[in-house]
């Protein structure tokens with residue numbers, strides 16, 4: 001584990017915060033990969049996905065936390081309570097799903113999965129590629145960054161249920177970020193569109 005410093009904490013939507021953390025030495029990572037975050041050497045730990053377009057100087061995670069649970073009960077609540085200058089332990093980067101600027105992207109996201117969706121779309125736009133973000137749910141977190149993405153030419157859709165409407169471009173890389181139930185919904189949509197879900201870059205955040 002490596003101790004990193006909290007450089008910024010920002011509420012980015014309902015029950016959701018973004019934490020900027022100091023990037024450890026030799027930490028080569030990209031949005032879509034995740035880290036194990038631990039309160040301290042013996043504390044609770046959970047996985048959080050990189051939601052910044054790069055990890056230069058700092059990297060960001062987007063943390064969903066439940067209503068009415070204390071910092072002892074919920075790691076998400078504990079993280080949301082952090083202040084600038086506090087430290088947390090991280091391990092990683094972990095995972096093979098990542099985006100480093102190669103090609104157009106379509107990203108399906110729900111809940112805190114909007115974090116890596118935004119980071120990947122920003123990196124795609126920076127690299128001169130097309131980006132589509134489809135968020136299932138209401139009031140997605142990271143509204144300001146989603147608005148900036150729209151301004152920059154990305155397609156951002158907020159939908160009640162997924163369908164294949166935004167699966168344009170045969171060559172776009174398809175990413176999916178969210179909890180298990182959402183991942184299953186996304187896989188079904190890919191299959192209905194005649195695609196092989198195993199060719200998509202899918203990171204499940206686990207069961208409810």
Ligand SMILES: Cc1cc2nc3c(=O)[nH]c(=O)nc-3n(C[C@H](O)[C@H](O)[C@H](O)COP(=O)(O)OP(=O)(O)OC[C@H]3O[C@@H](n4cnc5c(N)ncnc54)[C@H](O)[C@@H]3O)c2cc1C
Pocket residue numbers: 015034045046047048049050061062063064065066067069073074075076077111112113115179180181203204205206207208
């Ligand atoms: C590979 C991987 C990557 C992950 N990346 C992230 C991430 O970037 N951001 C993140 O917030 N979590 C992420 N998770 C989930 C996170 O690790 C766990 O939810 C967390 O460790 C649980 O800790 P907690 O005590 O805060 O849980 P809880 O107190 O249960 O809170 C977890 C939060 O997730 C919400 N939640 C839990 N289950 C569901 C569900 N089925 N549908 C919708 N919302 C749900 C809750 O409402 C709450 O806001 C990831 C998990 C994995 C396996």
